[in-house]
Amino acid sequence: MDIILSSIRQPVNDHVYLKDPESTELGRRIVNGSIDLIYELGFEAFTFRKLAELIGSTEASVYRYFESKHKLLLYLSSWYWSWMDYKVLFSITNITEAEDRLERALLALTEEVKLDTNFLHIDEVKLYQIVIAESSKAYLTRSVDEENRYGVFTAYKNLVARVSELVLAINPTFKYPHMLISTVIEGAHLQRFFASHLPRLTDTLQGEDAVCSFYREMVFSTIQVAQDHA
Amino acid sequence: MDIILSSIRQPVNDHVYLKDPESTELGRRIVNGSIDLIYELGFEAFTFRKLAELIGSTEASVYRYFESKHKLLLYLSSWYWSWMDYKVLFSITNITEAEDRLERALLALTEEVKLDTNFLHIDEVKLYQIVIAESSKAYLTRSVDEENRYGVFTAYKNLVARVSELVLAINPTFKYPHMLISTVIEGAHLQRFFASHLPRLTDTLQGEDAVCSFYREMVFSTIQVAQDHA
């Protein structure tokens, strides 16, 4: 999977950085260091000064790659959505049956990221936790509209579009495919957060991953008005 | 509705304020002013200094009511969840049929707040928009666990518990009632945000409120495995 991912140029929209961090050693240290540090401190307490100290560089050097810590968060989110899109794509490759395709895609979307598939230079497990707790802050801002115009959220939209297509392949008359899938994606993240911090807002069950089971049941029963799904 | 709401003391957990803003004229101006200003500027650009200027007071005076702007956001969120809980309670009062009860509760949860039911001193329409764009920032922090221990999120949990009961009244064996309802609540807010700013992540339809319709269909098909719902 790393081979394909790295062979695709520009997984992240170039409006989010001043200089491509993948292009230099320092750039990669900035991205990796920021993942470690945001994971550790949370986005609010994370600063470029602390990051610079961690990676043995200077604040000014970090600013040469990212205009602001908000743009860095956009970068990380965007990277994550691209990665997830490939993960979904891979999970359905060579699978022909429509329901099977959707089921696999949903699993890819909702399962907990625990193992480092890390052939790449990014720690996906930490990035997953960051996305759960911080990624909504990337778009819940006054600058969404402008950033959206620059295509910053394209990766996310592509992912939603891809899985929506799988829904429509099963039920072409279903009216809310994007709503359904964005509900699943954001919901699955949120339920993980609730399970860790506000458990009364969710349900945890022994012996199964309740998040995966719930969203699978939810999607299939919602789209199949009068059909059955095993 | 105002009579009942105001007759219930402490709709908001007292850990979020230093001094109850409902107890004084200045306190009420702080709350109302903050709603106007956060609505206008967004939570990031909102400061106590600007608020003080708006309401003709001083920064130090605002700090006598709220320890931080984060606590003020917790206050506003908590107020909103209590208000929503009463809205749901009212919508199902005297309704006996289980499916009808759930349907009405879901409508209360997902419908757009457009009219000021404002007998009260709070502008619910603006508060609704604030909750959509900012309320997740109230719990997506490093201090959630501690704040949760102080009962800051009780109003939200009560709301989820109340509607979950309505789900269980229809299908007592349904395994994920809290997950379902918190998915609906957060999802409905998010879809409103997407409709305004990232429309490719949602679906809008003419002549119907797609958010309400979608979540109604979703909930009923998910909980009724082999039943029908008109």
Added chain:
DNA sequence: CTACTTAAAATAGTAATACTATCGAAAAAC
């Protein structure tokens, strides 16, 4: 009417944050 209490305005100050600007050295590219 006065003493006491509470509330809020006025003013000042601080540490940290989120940047911006400039300059020189070293490394890389041509």
Added chain:
DNA sequence: GTTTTTCGATAGTATTACTATTTTAAGTAG
């Protein structure tokens, strides 16, 4: 081997999120 790019070093600024202290005004109790 020179030009360009890259980065480190240093310095500085406006703003933010608070804290502290003192003064003034308003209620309230006896």
